[in-house]
Amino acid sequence: MNTTQGTGAGSARPAHPVRVVIVDDHAIFRSGLKADLDPGIQVVGEAATVEQAIAVIAQQRPDVVLLDVHLPGGLGGGGREVIAGSAALLSSTRFLALSVSDAAEDVVAVIRAGARGYVTKTISGAEITDAVFRVAGGDAVFSPRLAGFVLDAFGTAPADIADDELDKLSARELEVMRLIARGYSYKEVAKELFISIKTVETHVSAVLRKLQLSSRHELTKWAAERRLL
């Protein structure tokens, strides 16, 4: 139902199938997702709990892990714990968070743990396929809601000085985030701002990096205060 994630927007399908592990505690959702995914995506494993997920990921070393934010098992940390448990593989395996919970703290926590993006579970098969390809290609995937979170957390005023400031977004990054929050696909963002899709992807990746690395203590506080948006 989510119309973004750059439908058909230049995320070239890789030559070889993308190997994916699906981690979700609902078998119905896993099988539904598997049926929806593009044939270019090869599901090599499934897991329902934190322990299973860490084991399957270590054994299969997939390109992308579709990871539910809320998972039983482990120490109760859910998706965040799976990413932490697979930290050694983060360079080759990318995590895409899936969630029904819109609670900002959950989403921000899993992104800060190292996920490359976040999409809601109501997303259509074509869109999730696109998101998987995008993440596999090293890009970040922002849903409008995640872009909204970022804008709310970092504030809507641009940074005064350099782009390298971790606690603020640059004017360009703000523009990109705003357009994504408004429901624009990457392609549409590129068209609107007269830049290439690659540049949009660079900006989004930069925002993701700031989201992950910013030590801004308000970020955590903010996420805890906003139970949902």
Next chain:
Amino acid sequence: MTTLPARPPLARSSDRVIAGVCSGLAAHLGWPVKNVRLGMVLASFAGGAGLVFYAWLWVMVPTADEAARRNARRPASPIAPAVSQPAQEAAAAADAGSPAGAPGPVPEDQGGAPVPPWFRARGMRYGKEILLGCGLLLVAGIMIAQLLGVDVSLGTLIPAAAVLGGASIAWMQLDETRRAGLVDKTKADQAGGWGRLAAGLALVVAGVLVMVSGSGSWEQTWLALLASVAVLGGVVLVLLPWALKFWRDLEAERAGRIRETERAEIAAHLHDSVLQTLALIQRRAGNEHDVVRLARAQERELRGWLFQDSGRESGQLSDRIKAVAGEVEDLLGNAVEVVTVGDAVMTEAHEALVQASREAMLNASRHGGGTVSVYLEASDGQAEIFIKDRGPGFELGDVPADRLGIRESIIGRMKRHGGSAAILSTGDGTEVRLRLPAAAEHAEGKS
């Protein structure tokens, strides 16, 4: 009212001289407080009957706060009708209707009859001083009596006074801790409470010791103290495990009861909303559109219930936009995704903004035929709303002049309230941009 006037439940009022028994009783019986107090004092002279009665009520009758809490804890009936949406929506609408209306002054004490403030203030401020004065007068009277040659046995009076004083200090503390359960007290207060409890205990023990040993001689008192401490120690040793076990059972039972109440509430809600929707979905399984619409509506309702922050005030712009998006979703069946950044308190101009965006959402959902993206960004400076669909698009010039939807309801309305509206339509979709500067709000607020 033709029925019997409902009596307020018997509860100790916060309008009190000692423990609020008299005013609570007066409220319950519908008598004037003064008469009740006078009666209580007079009855005290009848062999202390009034005192005993007062003490009994003090112990047995809960405070008004406690009574209120007890009522609130009562679990909802398992099939309470209309727990869910309509009531909430009505409340939201009522709130939104009077955004500027300040809530009426909240009465401080829930129980008891309305009392003139001066009287309550006097009761609170001077109650302790009056008690102290009475005590001093009593002491003075005894001393004068002794000077006049009346034989007063100080040996019994002083310990008795100590016992009474200590007990009342400790009991007052009990009352305090009862209230502390409602209002979060600081650690310092708690420490003071324990100090008072200990002081009361020490006074009582000392008084009892002196009374029992029958003399003021230290040697005997020490012996008695030692003996009683030894006995107490033995009793504690034997009973402690029992007491702990009972305490733990009590705690477990209380926790269980709270869980049970919560479960009943959740069951009631699920029954009223989710089960009904699931039944509807089963009956309409053939119609995909209806199923999606029902599922979306239920999801929205359930989310609202799960994550609703009861402490948060409603009447915020983002809440209104979300409510309107929900309406549009219910009406036309297409999903409306709302993302909000920042927030603002509703004003009259904001209401126009909400209505304009509602019109835009309706158009987007009707003609776009897919998911509608709504983005709200509000700050002190301005409020902006973007409504985007992915329909075939249209030319504003092609819209017949008699169709007022866009011209009047969106563009005209925004202009009248000092804002602006822009519509951008291409073959890939349409975006309506609404903007309301803060200056316009102020102008609107003055008019």
